Amino acid sequence: MTIAAGRRAVIAAAIATPMAPRIARAAWPERAVRIVVAFPPGSSTDVVARALAQKLAEGIGQAVVVENRGGAGGNLGAQAVKAATDGHTLLMHSTAISVNPTLYRNAGYTLDDFSAVAVVATAxxxxxxxxxxxxxxxxxxxxxxxxxxxxxxxxxxxxxxxxxxxxxxxxxxxxxxxxxxxxxxxxxxxxxxxxxxxxxxxxxxxxxxxxxxxxxxxxxxxxxxxxxxxxxxxxxxxxGFPGFEASTWFGLFAPARTPTEGVQRLLAEVPRAMAAPDLVARLAALSLTDPGLHGDAAAAYARAEAARWAEVVRSSGATAE
The missing domain is CATH 3.40.190.10 (Periplasmic binding protein-like II)
Structure with a gap:
């Protein structure tokens, strides 16, 4: 083999080697998925998460386990999911995920720490x-x-x-x-x-x-x-207060480091789960509706809400430690 041919062989091997694990890698999810709810059992956030978990499990072919991690206005749950590195941990939060980085001196996270999957319900x-x-x-x-x-x-x-x-x-x-x-x-x-x-x-x-x-x-x-x-x-x-409107929305988020294939699978499966007629009826009975915001649209909405409520935080003088 000539030196040139040898170099070509080495380069070809270097290119091919990293591809092998990607080809062999199992499709996401490889195991059970965990949804951390940032509020206690019985909260609206919890109700939405549990309703979604059942349908999502059917779609992805893996168990979806709901875990409540309340405290500090939802910050403890957000911090726990931000730190997760297993690629199979998600966060169900409320509008507070957008509000807290302004309200708290140190919420322990920003919206940049998460990939928005969907705003799944609003009331x-x-x-x-x-x-x-x-x-x-x-x-x-x-x-x-x-x-x-x-x-x-x-x-x-x-x-x-x-x-x-x-x-x-x-x-x-x-x-x-x-x-x-x-x-x-x-x-x-x-x-x-x-x-x-x-x-x-x-x-x-x-x-x-x-x-x-x-x-x-x-x-x-x-x-x-x-x-x-x-x-x-x-x-x-x-x-007597024209234009006044205040709602609570509930969103599903993944840590920013979640594998791309995981986020893409969720972007496909979550809308399917939310569209199930029995789930739609169950949520409607609780005055909850799906606004149909996914991926980039959900992220843009969360950021717009952060800006909107930041004004109220400032004008009201509300603060939290």
């Missing part, structure tokens, strides 16, 4: 009261709050849109003094049932059954239009 926020509060409309509630300055309202957690939306409505737009009290999303609704706080502000799903049962009184929904699950409860915009 309007809701304002409701304990039956002892003599108010059936938003105007009546604000009148009562002015007569009871500093009245507590239970919300889903510091930096969530139920918290920031209430601050925007009560303090900035209506000019009433209120005391925010942070609970978990589901716990905030039950806190109003127990009159630990006379007013509640959460996403609609945890409050919906309590409003229907008469255990709390629905005052307003914060969607762009009335919610079909509560057609008799008017929007905030209808009740």
């Amino acid at each position: 309007p926020n809701a304002f409701f009261v304990h039956p002892s509060v003599p108010a059936t409309t938003l105007a009546e509630l604000l009148t009562w709050m002015r007569a009871n300055p500093g009245a507590a309202y239970a919300h889903s957690g510091t930096g969530t849109t139920p918290h920031l939306g209430a601050e925007l409505l009560f303090r900035t737009l209506a000019g009433v003094q209120a005391t925010p009290v942070a609970f978990g999303p589901a716990q905030a609704a039950t806190a109003v049932v127990g009159n630990q706080a006379p007013i509640g502000s959460t996403s609609l799903p945890p409050a919906l059954p309590l409003i229907r049962e008469g255990r709390v009184r629905g005052i307003a929904v914060a969607g762009a239009r009335r919610d079909p699950t509560l057609p008799d409860v008017p929007t905030v915009a209808e009740q």
Whole structure:
């Protein structure tokens, strides 16, 4: 063999060698997939994650395990997934994933640490009261709050849109003094049932059954239009605050280092899972709808939400450690 031919053989071998593992590599996922939920069991984020996990498992042919890692407004779960290196760990978070990097002095992550897979569901926020509060409309509630300055309202957690939306409505737009009290999303609704706080502000799903049962009184929904699950409860915009809208959305994210083939598989399988008729019906019963945002569109939405709520954080003076 000539020297030139030998060099060509070495170059060919060098090119071919790295390709061998790629050809032999098993298709993603190679094992069970874990979805870390950034909030406690029973939260809307948890409900969405568990509903999706079942359908996603059918599509990818591997088990999908849901693990709750609540704390610090969702930061602990985000930090845990950011640090994951197994390529099979995902994050289910709420709008707070966009808010917390501004709200907290050190959230422990930025949106750049994740690849957005999808915004899988969204729900309007809701304002409701304990039956002892003599108010059936938003105007009546604000009148009562002015007569009871500093009245507590239970919300889903510091930096969530139920918290920031209430601050925007009560303090900035209506000019009433209120005391925010942070609970978990589901716990905030039950806190109003127990009159630990006379007013509640959460996403609609945890409050919906309590409003229907008469255990709390629905005052307003914060969607762009009335919610079909509560057609008799008017929007905030209808009740004197045009353009007011505050919702909670839930997104699936992967660590930025997740293999490309994993992200691409998820971009194909998650929309299929979310389109399953029984899943659509199950979420609709909870006032949850799929906005159909995937990949780049989901990432752009998360960044737009970060910019939007950062303004509210600054104007309200909200902060968290």
